[in-house]
Amino acid sequence: MDLQDIIKAAGIIGAGGAGFPTHAKLTSKAEYILLNGAECEPLLRVDQQLMEQFPDEIIRGLEAAGRTIEARKAIMGIKGKHQEVIARLRARIAALGLAGYMEVMELRDIYPAGDEQVLVHELTARIVPEVSIPLKVGCVVINSETALNIWQAMAGKPVTQTYITIAGDIPRRMTVKVPVGMAIREVIRQCGVENIDDYAVIDGGPMMGSLMNNVAGYVTKKSKGYVLLKKNHFLIRKKSVSVDQARVIGRTACEQCRMCTDLCPRYLLGHNMQPHKVMRALSYNLAGGQEQQIAQLCCECNACELFSCPVNLHPKAVNILYKQKLSEQGIKYQPTQLEFQPRSAREYRLIPSKRLVAKIGLTAFDKPAPMTQVEFRPETIHIALRQHIGAPAIPVVAIGEQVKAGQLIGDIPGNSLGAAVHASLDGTVIGNTEHSIVIKVGSYV
Ligand code: SF4
Ligand code: SF4
Known part of the structure; x- marks a missing residue:
């Protein structure tokens, strides 16, 4: 299998963005492969910690994607304020013998540095034309978690987990690895808030994330953060306007x-x-x-x-x-x-960014959300068949079937644009609708 097929089989999509299937991004040749490590949404702390903890894996994943599209250069874009991460990545790029191919460029601490088109301009001085994509100016952009997922796919692991920052006006801010399909309510229970109903929850970053009407959804591969704020906070009032x-x-x-x-x-x-x-x-x-x-x-x-x-x-x-x-x-x-x-x-x-954080009333909550080991033990997981741009996945398992973590449970229909989905934990399929597959978690016999 070539890398595109490996990525397709692993169900990799853009982690954190709109969820564009990654294999489809790597079909054309481009001059540059760019790593979006800007993480410009206030309070979110996923990418910066992944780059610190998994530098070799992210470098290797980016390199593999770059070689696939025959890019002549790979550039990692990271905000200059993350000096320790930058030093670590530069050292690992050199140690892996990739200094001639890959470099780290420091981004300014501006919003939205992680917007794909802003990133392309900041890193290459090129401008993506109106209603176009970075490929038009010779660039393909993937984010840090996506590069990590590519490396994991090369090691035979499909996407079954995602990293999420829980932030806001809460006692315990943290970044956790969560099985895809977990109930969001169970994830945010980690934050130390007694009565979650006193809070409003933003799904994603404070700028582009949307207000959750009720905290009843499930984690998808592109979930990146949950921001909890009191219901009378400026941002919540603003996002509540119809x-x-x-x-x-x-x-x-x-x-x-x-x-x-x-x-x-x-x-x-x-x-x-x-x-x-x-x-x-x-x-x-x-x-x-x-x-x-x-x-x-x-x-x-x-x-x-x-x-x-x-x-x-x-x-x-x-x-x-x-x-x-x-x-x-x-x-x-x-x-x-x-x-x-x-x-x-x-x-x-x-x-x-600092002025923006102050303007939207988040300065008091702009604090570290350290990577924290949490073992989630859900009773059920609900895996959405559409977590990505394109056609929803088609279930390939039936009710009553036992599945193992990492097993394919939904495949791409025909030649459509789409992404496969996999069981994130062992268990038994107990629900199978046009929207999701429900698995009762338990031991696989
Ligand atoms: S949301 Fe507003 S600032 Fe951002 S691109 Fe649209 S018009 Fe411009
Ligand atoms: S009042 Fe607000 S919306 Fe109207 S032009 Fe000025 S900035 Fe734009």
Whole structure:
């Protein structure tokens, strides 16, 4: 089997992002393979600790992916503030004889340094064109946990576990390795909070993560963090606003100051993303929809809503609203140029992470979340068949069947884009719906 087949069989997807199947990312040749080690979401501490604890594995996984796409160079992008991690990786790259192929580049502590297009520009000075992907400028990007998963797949282990930071206004912050399919409620019980119902939980980072309506879901391969905050915290109140409320408030209160545009990371890369114009489109019935169409250039980083707007409006939510409407009508933004230059003011308008953390009221909780050994003993696990972009996996096990940890339980349908899923613990299949496979955990006979 070549590496792509190994990765496909192991069910590897982008860990932490949208969950794009990794084997499909490695089908084309590219000049650079980039490691996204930015971890720019406040409070999350997964990648930085994985790179410290598993440097050889991550280096080897990245190298293997780079060789597969015939990249002439591999670059690891890590924030300069993680000097110990950087020194360790540089030493291991040299010790493994890879100094001619791989280097570590220090990223500035800005938000969103981990946005794929910002990362590509910071590491290569190239700009991914509008509505395009890094491959267009000769780059393939994978994140640290994905590189680790590639190395593990090469050693015969599919993806059955994921690393998660539990953070926020809680007594015990930690980063834990969790079997895929665990109940989220059981995971966050580790944080030391007596009554979880007093809290709201953000699934993911504080910036891009979404508010969980009830903490009833299950861990997937792309779960990266849970942030617990009191229900009256600024972020929770802000994330609780419905799209309809965002639309009504935006119509009446947007003062067209264009701060959301001036600080928008995609606008600063030279793209036509101008959220103030999308907000303007709310108030006027603009013919032609040009201003609504630029909403499709939004990466949903949330900087405009949580940092830039002086009157606390919701340009990102409005962008999402228009994205949905345009998609229903089959309308796609058509770029008018192929080459882009960063705006001349970009260097002065980058968002410092520390200022962002203060602005969103998280400074008091911006603390270490050390890797902690926890042995989870769930009674059941619920493994989703769609944890990734593409077609859901098709179950290949039946109710009553005994399965072993690492066993394939859902496969990619035909030649579709998708990812396989595996049992994360030994047990017996007790449920099999179109959405998930439920396993009663127990010993395998
Ligand atoms: S969420 Fe806001 S700041 Fe981020 S890309 Fe979209 S418009 Fe720009
Ligand atoms: S920053 Fe806020 S008030 Fe200013 S244009 Fe954007 S949405 Fe309107």
